[in-house]
Amino acid sequence: MDIRRWFQIIATMLSNAYWKFPLTHNLYQGPLKSVCLPSLNCYSCPAAIGACPLGAIQHFMASLRTGLQSGFYHFGLYVIGGLGVMGSMVGRLPCGWLCPFGFLQELIYKIPGPKFRISQRLTNVKFIFLALFIFILPFWVVDDLGYGMTWFCKFICPAGTLEAGIPMLLLVPDLRTLLGVLFYNKLLILIVFLGWMVISQRPFCRVACPLGAIYGLFNRSSLFRLTHDPDKCTGCQACFQDCPMGVRFYETANSTNCIRCLKCLRQSCQFDAISFEIGGISQGKNKPDKKKPAVA
Amino acid sequence: MHAKKVLPIILMVFFTVLMIAGINLGEVPVVLEKAVKICLSCIGIG
Numbered sequence: 001m002d003i004r005r006w007f008q009i010i011a012t013m014l015s016n017a018y019w020k021f022p023l024t025h026n027l028y029q030g031p032l033k034s035v036c037l038p039s040l041n042c043y044s045c046p047a048a049i050g051a052c053p054l055g056a057i058q059h060f061m062a063s064l065r066t067g068l069q070s071g072f073y074h075f076g077l078y079v080i081g082g083l084g085v086m087g088s089m090v091g092r093l094p095c096g097w098l099c100p101f102g103f104l105q106e107l108i109y110k111i112p113g114p115k116f117r118i119s120q121r122l123t124n125v126k127f128i129f130l131a132l133f134i135f136i137l138p139f140w141v142v143d144d145l146g147y148g149m150t151w152f153c154k155f156i157c158p159a160g161t162l163e164a165g166i167p168m169l170l171l172v173p174d175l176r177t178l179l180g181v182l183f184y185n186k187l188l189i190l191i192v193f194l195g196w197m198v199i200s201q202r203p204f205c206r207v208a209c210p211l212g213a214i215y216g217l218f219n220r221s222s223l224f225r226l227t228h229d230p231d232k233c234t235g236c237q238a239c240f241q242d243c244p245m246g247v248r249f250y251e252t253a254n255s256t257n258c259i260r261c262l263k264c265l266r267q268s269c270q271f272d273a274i275s276f277e278i279g280g281i282s283q284g285k286n287k288p289d290k291k292k293p294a295v296a
Numbered sequence: 297m298h299a300k301k302v303l304p305i306i307l308m309v310f311f312t313v314l315m316i317a318g319i320n321l322g323e324v325p326v327v328l329e330k331a332v333k334i335c336l337s338c339i340g341i342g
Contacts (some may be wrong), residue, residue, distance in 0.1 A: 027334055051330070075321075
């Protein structure tokens with residue numbers, strides 16, 4: 001099995017390592033929950049052992065007004081700083097190697113059936129989700145007491161519905177009496193994305209994930225970067241055909257959509273046109289697995 | 297080429313400073329406090 005798949009499996013298991021939840025009927029409440037995971041993993045998931053960075057940022061934004069009035073200067077710097085450190089090191093690599101929801105999307109795409117590409121224009125929508133649902137709305141729209149809401153978690157996040165909403169309803173049946181339009185809307189969003197995952201690769205990552213949008217902003221300036229050698233590139237487009245994010249590597253080597261799965265480097269390119277560098281220093285020539293013949 | 301080498305380092309230092317500032321401002325217990333509770337409305341229930 002591919003080494004990346006092992007990373008995804010282990011990261012998913014470690015992110016959700018609280019396996020006593022069927023006995024306790026509750027979340028993990030230990031000190032690890034103060035640490036934000038580098039990937040999208042709902043912290044209301046009964047098995048989650050870490051915090052979701054997106055949920056944490058929204059909470060900080062939602063309580064920022066009242067906090068400032070009370071003398072608490074909590075801007076979410078701890079979480080934003082952590083994401084920035086990760087992003088400036090490896091860019092969007094956690095999406096490709098560590099994210100449980102990204103892993104799920106890759107597995108679902110293996111279901112046979114007609115497959116469709118996602119328009120590159122749609123991939124910019126995730127930046128709107130990031131700005132609007134993570135920062136602006138939680139801070140701007142407040143109740144009488146001055147508190148905002150976690151807009152993305154509450155109205156959009158299909159990962160939260162799948163990892164937390166549905167499991168909690170199964171674990172605590174009494175919660176079913178609280179179900180309303182909000183939950184069914186979120187369930188519909190989840191179903192739409194699950195269906196989309198069958199026919200398109202990583203639709204949530206490409207169109208809607210605010211965390212991917214944050215990491216993607218670092219792709220061009222991160223310590224770890226992919227490089228393209230135009231002299232060796234034959235324009236065969238094998239990298240584009242294999243890319244789970246639909247990135248045309250030969251046009252934009254470090255696109256905000258690239259999740260650094262390295263499939264192009266390790267498998268697709270047969271001409272050594274793709275390599276990587278760390279801190280601007282090239283790390284040698286690419287040695288592809290040569291698993292398939294070159295596409296001319 | 298020089299910018300390629302320096303920019304990631306500058307960014308890493310900047311965001312490390314941000315993270316440390318957040319820790320000093322007492323944000324870690326806030327994350328913990330939110331994360332250990334089931335936020336029903338956050339997961340679409342209630």
